[in-house]
Amino acid sequence: xxxxxxxxxxxxxxxxxxxxxxxxxxxxxxxxxxxxxxxxxxxxxxxxxxxxxxxxxxxxxxxxxxxxxxxxxxxxxxxxxxxxxxxxxxxxxxxxxxxxxxxxxxxxxxxxxxxxxxxxxxxxxxxxxxxxxxxxxxxxxxxxxxxxxxxxxxxxxxxxxxxxxxxxxxxxxxxxxxxxxxxxxxxxxxxxxxxxxxxxxxxxxxxxxxxxxxxxxxxxxxxxxxxxxxxxxxxxxxxxxxxxxxxxxxxxxxxxxxxxxxxxxxxxxxxxxxxxxxxxxxxxxxxxxxxxxxxxxxxxx
Amino acid sequence: xxxxxxxxxxxxxxxxxxxxxxxxxxxxxxxxxxxxxxxxxxxxxxxxxxxxxxxxxxxxxxxxxxxxxxxxxxxxxxxxxxxxxxxxxxxxxxxxxxxxxxxxxxxxxxxxxxxxxxxxxxxxxxxxxxxxxxxxxxxxxxxxxxxxxxxxxxxxxxxxxxxxxxxxxxxxxxxxxxxxxxxxxxxxxxxxxxxxxxxxxxxxxxxxxxxxxxxxxxxxxxxxxxxxxxxxxxxxxxxxxxxxxxxxxxxxxxxxxxxxxxxxxxxxxxxxxxxxxxxxxxxxxxxxxxxxxxxxxxxxx
Numbered sequence: 001x002x003x004x005x006x007x008x009x010x011x012x013x014x015x016x017x018x019x020x021x022x023x024x025x026x027x028x029x030x031x032x033x034x035x036x037x038x039x040x041x042x043x044x045x046x047x048x049x050x051x052x053x054x055x056x057x058x059x060x061x062x063x064x065x066x067x068x069x070x071x072x073x074x075x076x077x078x079x080x081x082x083x084x085x086x087x088x089x090x091x092x093x094x095x096x097x098x099x100x101x102x103x104x105x106x107x108x109x110x111x112x113x114x115x116x117x118x119x120x121x122x123x124x125x126x127x128x129x130x131x132x133x134x135x136x137x138x139x140x141x142x143x144x145x146x147x148x149x150x151x152x153x154x155x156x157x158x159x160x161x162x163x164x165x166x167x168x169x170x171x172x173x174x175x176x177x178x179x180x181x182x183x184x185x186x187x188x189x190x191x192x193x194x195x196x197x198x199x200x201x202x203x204x205x206x207x208x209x210x211x212x213x214x215x216x217x218x219x220x221x222x223x224x225x226x227x228x229x230x231x232x233x234x235x236x237x238x239x240x241x242x243x244x245x246x247x248x249x250x251x252x253x254x255x256x257x258x259x260x261x262x263x264x265x266x267x268x269x270x271x272x273x274x275x276x277x278x279x280x281x282x283x284x285x286x287x288x289x290x291x292x293x294x295x296x297x298x299x300x301x
Numbered sequence: 302x303x304x305x306x307x308x309x310x311x312x313x314x315x316x317x318x319x320x321x322x323x324x325x326x327x328x329x330x331x332x333x334x335x336x337x338x339x340x341x342x343x344x345x346x347x348x349x350x351x352x353x354x355x356x357x358x359x360x361x362x363x364x365x366x367x368x369x370x371x372x373x374x375x376x377x378x379x380x381x382x383x384x385x386x387x388x389x390x391x392x393x394x395x396x397x398x399x400x401x402x403x404x405x406x407x408x409x410x411x412x413x414x415x416x417x418x419x420x421x422x423x424x425x426x427x428x429x430x431x432x433x434x435x436x437x438x439x440x441x442x443x444x445x446x447x448x449x450x451x452x453x454x455x456x457x458x459x460x461x462x463x464x465x466x467x468x469x470x471x472x473x474x475x476x477x478x479x480x481x482x483x484x485x486x487x488x489x490x491x492x493x494x495x496x497x498x499x500x501x502x503x504x505x506x507x508x509x510x511x512x513x514x515x516x517x518x519x520x521x522x523x524x525x526x527x528x529x530x531x532x533x534x535x536x537x538x539x540x541x542x543x544x545x546x547x548x549x550x551x552x553x554x555x556x557x558x559x560x561x562x563x564x565x566x567x568x569x570x571x572x573x574x575x576x577x578x579x580x581x582x583x584x585x586x587x588x589x590x591x592x593x594x595x596x597x598x599x600x601x602x
Contacts, residue, residue, distance in 0.1 A: 025570065165468065165569075167468060167492040167493060187579070189579065189580040191566055192492070193494075193526025195529060196529035196586065197528055197529075203581075227498055228494060228496060228498075232532060235532060265466070265492055269474065279490040279491065280491055280499070
């Protein structure tokens with residue numbers, strides 16, 4: 001079992017390749033990053049995100065180290081996607097660099113460790129899930145649900161994933177549902193507004209989500225819609241599990257929530273010119289620890 | 302101010318015309334019903350719904366009275382859209398018919414009264430809303446939000462509608478947002494999964510929804526997603542108002558919830574053949590009275 005989203009950005013013989021998530025599930029293709037501007041453009045257009053943008057940052061830091069420092073690169077990345085903490089990634093690199101290794105080695109260490117850490121936490125989570133797990137999820141966890149399913153299978157646990165489509169960008173439909181089905185993992189696609197009904201009918205017995213940011217006290221920021229799942233899960237007594245990485249000692253409310261362009265909300269109105277569109281589209285929401293059953297962390301090196 | 306959705310089905314010189322909601326907001330066109338089968342086909346394809354299907358039933362009862370009785374017609378309609386109580390509409394007609402008037406007159410009485418009743422309840426609701434009303438709504442209320450806005454304006458109250466797009470069929474985007482914008486009524490389109498965030502940030506201060514079915518004890522059935530809004534509104538202390546009609550003395554849990562075809566959930570996956578799709582798509586959900594602040598009823602004659 002494998003998902004291309006587990007390693008969505010690759011450095012192969014000094015060629016930086018980015019798996020284009022925006023053409024999924026219709027086309028599986030890699031984009032080449034030749035200049036720093038290519039990387040920034042890919043980031044802005046969300047052609048990669050989540051783990052992909054972490055890898056894109058690290059590899060760009062290596063590839064373009066003669067023209068830009070990790071700190072400066074972090075600032076450029078953060079200006080484009082303000083909710084994600086690229087500065088922390090810059091600090092991770094700097095810390096390693098101070099210990100005398102090259103940027104290349106620092107990035108290699110980070111990425112090698114990552115795969116094992118991700119498998120380990122998938123296993124840890126699998127232990128906590130019921131023997132017949134009906135798992136609600138939203139957005140995309142960069143392939144980690146594939147690890148989770150394998151871990152559950154090895155424990156002789158059954159699982160079905162209920163994938164919330166995750167409007168407006170449809171990461172649930174286009175990425176998660178696609179990667180699960182590709183691996184023949186039982187999965188059912190639902191619309192975001194079906195969640196409360198499925199919980200009430202006891203069809204869902206656990207929720208598993210990722211997080212773009214997290215704090216040491218247990219709060220998280222994740223894709224818009226996560227907070228509603230958490231609130232509803234709490235009400236229905238359904239455990240709500242979160243995969244986090246690099247939790248920070250800060251107040252979650254101080255983190256800027258990215259507002260993305262309205263046109264993603266208006267995709268169904270293309271061609272209707274006269275309505276003077278207006279939409280609100282925060283890209284993420286905050287879920288406080290009181291709604292989270294348990295987090296499974298990957299810590300900074 | 303006017304919305305074609307206020308009278309989506311019309312009988313003009315014995316020609317039955319149905320406003321095609323499925324081509325909105327791109328085309329505004331009326332379909333002709335010449336045979337009973339046309340009416341049933343329009344119903345199955347949801348080319349009209351809500352008030353439209355009530356009117357379609359009544360006018361079909363008149364137009365095709367020589368070939369089918371109101372009771373039999375109700376059964377045919379209900380087989381197609383099981384959650385809506387066409388049998389009640391049949392009973393309303395029968396009751397009037399017994400009082401000695403023709404089917405034509407019975408339908409005419411019903412429809413004439415309806416407009417006034419709808420305006421009156423919009424006014425009643427407007428009284429209860431705050432002077433700066435930030436109204437969250439879902440699906441489509443067949444033009445009644447236009448009446449509501451007029452009533453609010455006459456009371457010198459300000460209003461903005463936050464329209465939840467209502468996946469998968471997008472009645473919020475295609476119908477409500479369209480009819481509000483057409484009338485230059487302030488309105489903002491949101492994705493269904495943004496609701497909890499907007500409530501938490503106190504951007505929304507009331508919720509107004511319609512209902513497909515309702516009971517005398519105050520429970521309702523409405524478009525899937527309504528129950529989540531109600532639960533979240535209760536948590537955030539936001540009043541939740543419902544427009545109902547013909548509440549019945551029955552147990553809401555005994556009403557069949559229509560399951561619609563999966564392909565509406567899969568609209569974004571067209572052309573991806575190999576994923577062996579599976580989706581769950583109940584068309585409605587149940588909201589019990591404990592989550593409802595107040596209902597504004599239209600009763601059967």
